[in-house]
Amino acid sequence: MTAPKLVAGNWKMNGRMVHLEEALGIATASAAAGDEVDVLLCPPATLLAPMASALTGSNTFVGGQDCHANQSGAHTGEVSAAMLVDAGASHVILGHSERRRDHHEGSADIAAKVQAAWSEGLVAILCIGETEAERDAGSTLTVLAEQLSASLPEGATPENTVIAYEPVWAIGTGRTPSVAQITEAHAAIRAHVPAGIRLLYGGSVTPQNAAAIFATDNVDGALVGGASLKAEDFTPIIDALKNA
Numbered sequence: 001m002t003a004p005k006l007v008a009g010n011w012k013m014n015g016r017m018v019h020l021e022e023a024l025g026i027a028t029a030s031a032a033a034g035d036e037v038d039v040l041l042c043p044p045a046t047l048l049a050p051m052a053s054a055l056t057g058s059n060t061f062v063g064g065q066d067c068h069a070n071q072s073g074a075h076t077g078e079v080s081a082a083m084l085v086d087a088g089a090s091h092v093i094l095g096h097s098e099r100r101r102d103h104h105e106g107s108a109d110i111a112a113k114v115q116a117a118w119s120e121g122l123v124a125i126l127c128i129g130e131t132e133a134e135r136d137a138g139s140t141l142t143v144l145a146e147q148l149s150a151s152l153p154e155g156a157t158p159e160n161t162v163i164a165y166e167p168v169w170a171i172g173t174g175r176t177p178s179v180a181q182i183t184e185a186h187a188a189i190r191a192h193v194p195a196g197i198r199l200l201y202g203g204s205v206t207p208q209n210a211a212a213i214f215a216t217d218n219v220d221g222a223l224v225g226g227a228s229l230k231a232e233d234f235t236p237i238i239d240a241l242k243n244a
């Protein structure tokens, strides 16, 4: 069976208890979208358990934004995959460019985190993408291939892995690649991963550009940042994916 399309909201370091109301609004849109679209919200770690609790009985998934490669130990401030599961998570974003930038995560670190996530039954959403300098240098496809080879361990399946293509220069900038550029990148990624793995596009997805992005070959959904924080913005993106 082909997996449903997936739209994931990465709240990054945004969201407090008061914002659970937005999650409930998003769950309403998810319910209306039915089985054709999986909807996932990845709030900050502090909000995971309360959000999972608030969304009990809905068809909206909840996920983490990162996990440690170890399941416990002397790692102050870190959260393990097992702890994410305890909090109600089913997915975890790994290798986001903001983690690579802020925490100096390399592909080997990320591969270990993917293994940790799999070992706890979490779906790993592995983020890859080129910087603007790499695109300007004409090395986008090489960078994507290298990141995939080094950060995606053997054993990836459509059940345990999602790949998110996020050009670093498109994140939070309001700039998006052309349809031709997304098509080229996603075709290259598709050729590198086991069949059936869902490929998300991420970077400045909005209600205005979502339909065109979702109509692109090999785009199975989106990883959305800013436009996932409010139900009024995320709902039309969910609807666009359902109608794609």
Ligand SMILES: O=C[C@H](O)COP(=O)(O)O
Residues within 6 Å of the ligand: 010, 096, 166, 170, 171, 172, 173, 202, 203, 204, 205, 223, 224, 225, 226, 227
């Ligand atoms: O994880 C989400 C991406 O970094 C995209 O963020 P954005 O939609 O705010 O550009």
